[in-house]
Amino acid sequence: MALLQLSEPGESTAPHQHRLAVGIDLGTTNSLVATVRHSLPECLPDDTGRILLPSVVRYLRGGATVVGTEALAAESTDPRNTIASVKRLMGRGPVDADPGMRARYDLVDAAGMVRINTVIGPRSPVEVSAEILKVLRARAEESLGGDLIGAVITVPAYFDDAQRQATKDAARLAGLNVLRLLNEPTAAAIAYGLDEAAEGIYAVFDLGGGTFDFSILRLSRGVFEVMATSGDSALGGDDFDELLAHWLHKQAAGADLDCGANRALLSEARRAKEALTTDASVVAKVPQLGGGVRTVNVTAEVFQSLTQGLVERCLQPVKKALRDAVLKVADIEAVVLVGGATRMPHLRAAVKTFFGRAPFTDIDPDKVVAIGAAVQANVLAGNRRADEDWLLLDVIPLSLGLETMGGLVEKxxxxxxxxxxxxxxxxxxFKDGQTAMSIHVVQGERELVSDCRSLARFELRGIPPLVAGAARIRVTFQIDADGLLSVAAREQTTGIEANVTVKPSYGLSDDEVANMLKAGFEHATDDMKARALREQKVDAERLIEATRQALAEDADLLSLAEAQRIDTAIAALVVAREGVDHLVIKAAIEVLSAATADFAARRMDKAIRTALTGSRVDSL
Amino acid sequence: MQDYFSLFHLPEKFDLHRAALEAAYRNVQAQVHPDRFAHRSEAERRVAMQWATHANEAYRALRNPVERARYLLARRGMEIDAERNTAMSHAFLMQQMAWREAVEEAAGNASALQRLEQDLQRDEGVMLDDLQHALDDANDLAASAELVRRLMFMEKLRSEIDDALAVLDN
Structure with missing residues (x-):
């Protein structure tokens, strides 16, 4: 039993070692991090006790960055270098950048994604978001006392491929291993569902600072099944602030404001909006050009009538999701409210009227998404309790299509x-001897390519030269559990793997991300090496443990020679892991991965074969 | 990868209990879903994604009766070439035209559209019963294929009615 010896003296990890994993809600206005400790989810505060980190990053001359409350305080004094609501620019190209953001910042059009000009040069929204994530990562590692095995990062359900990829890139830049991108309303449903052991059809109404999501889920016997999702990735609490700010400015009859005063006006509008959640009226101090303020009285009625159009805009996606799921309002068991913007009384009233029942608000709408993400992260990291047997089935929010003749979309x-x-x-x-062709992938529901979002153009190269129509190229579009697209192509008649060159219409290329990673460590080469080493060690640890577990369960699936090969590879990685060269560890990881590829496939075959036999049937 | 019926350990028949399919699907996903392998090696994560994709595809195909029939027919060597092979009985073609006219007349009238949708559903129910007999009892591939083509027409018509209703909703 050579295999059993492997997990003996000194090397074995404790059987129920708790792996550190967190859930991060990377919000438009605020971000926060949560984890599961002692079986209970909790949000992690900073050293002053604050849980919400304002999603604001300030770049200082000289290269330092400030994130959070301190950055927020500098918004009106240093508006161009203090970036707020950067989520609205994630994965956005020159043409579709938010007009509000365009007015507030010095945006530069660049290939793939806009950049924000700051005192230290242009910064991509991915880099800005990474600054926020770094702070949360440091907070988590400090408070949990160790390196994180990974994180679940939440994204609006209605985020498209480019916005999701941008979020994942930001996490990579921040040194986080992304266990999963989780849709925000689904995260909220997890937080609620596990609390209440709910069964039935639930709706999640999630209005954040910059995005609106609406999802319908069916909860039954531990399965969270998303039936339909819809939304508006450019509608949020920010839009209410802007309308109110505009009105306040008009009432105060001031001259046009400069950038700094404008930001002060916006934050005053936000303050007034928040006060109107509980008060019937509020006195706003409207900044004037050249300093000074003028006071303006705002009543809740005025605010309501100003923003009624936005509230109604929220109901369109709601109706669409109900139609998609073939459901009526009466089929919905309960509605859950998520996102700070759902605190607005007239919005709550509109939701209540539409669904004919008061929505659930038991869990703080600012924290519920991070809590759900933490619960999911805990399970994904392998800390699942024996009795914790739930499964999440999520959906792709927007149709994926290809461009055909005449600029039309084929879904x-x-x-x-x-x-x-x-x-x-x-x-x-379509031509004799043709060796290349291009395919354009779009995302959206409209029939014209120009009305959908361009995701990527794929160049298929290396097609064997044949007469027109003879080559048959099979292209597979795969969307993974993060909702991210990848493409593979193969020529059928000759079996030649066609070369696929992906040119994403939006987003950063792998090279760009690699360069940003390098640039981040320019002044700290040692730091970079130390981190790379630590990361490889964590990866090695994870792989060794996973392989040992697999061997313990299914060693009988291997021939003696195969088992020995895996044995040797584990032993080599165990030795390499103790070294100081991250490249050596990486190479040993690759050897072990390759040695276990067939084993993984066989294990899955076995799992499927036994899926419906034995006691497992009863557990569902 | 296994065929859809073996994957779910279900008999290869048109007659299928929705609850049994659902339970089997959840059971398979519980074994293979990528979330179960997020902390495992890359090889395992890749295999999990492939299996979960296969299970989703199988579930989607078997859940929808028309798709299920097409799949059964394909496995018996009969491909439904919907675009090229439009041969349908004269009576059904006349019926199609009558329905199309009815949809056009009902446009803009929600209750008329809903009534029409109910009529369609009733007729579809009859066709599905016939299809079950043709596939499971008689193994009459030609008759099954024609029924499938008819039902595909009905589905298309129903989605047009849905679209018309959606427009009225907004």
């Missing part, structure tokens, strides 16, 4: 399809 994956999902499509050449 290949419909919206609300359960992920992961794949679709294979066959293409052929």
């Amino acid at each position: 290949i994956v419909p919206r609300n399809a359960t992920i992961p999902v794949a679709k294979a499509q066959e293409f052929t050449t």
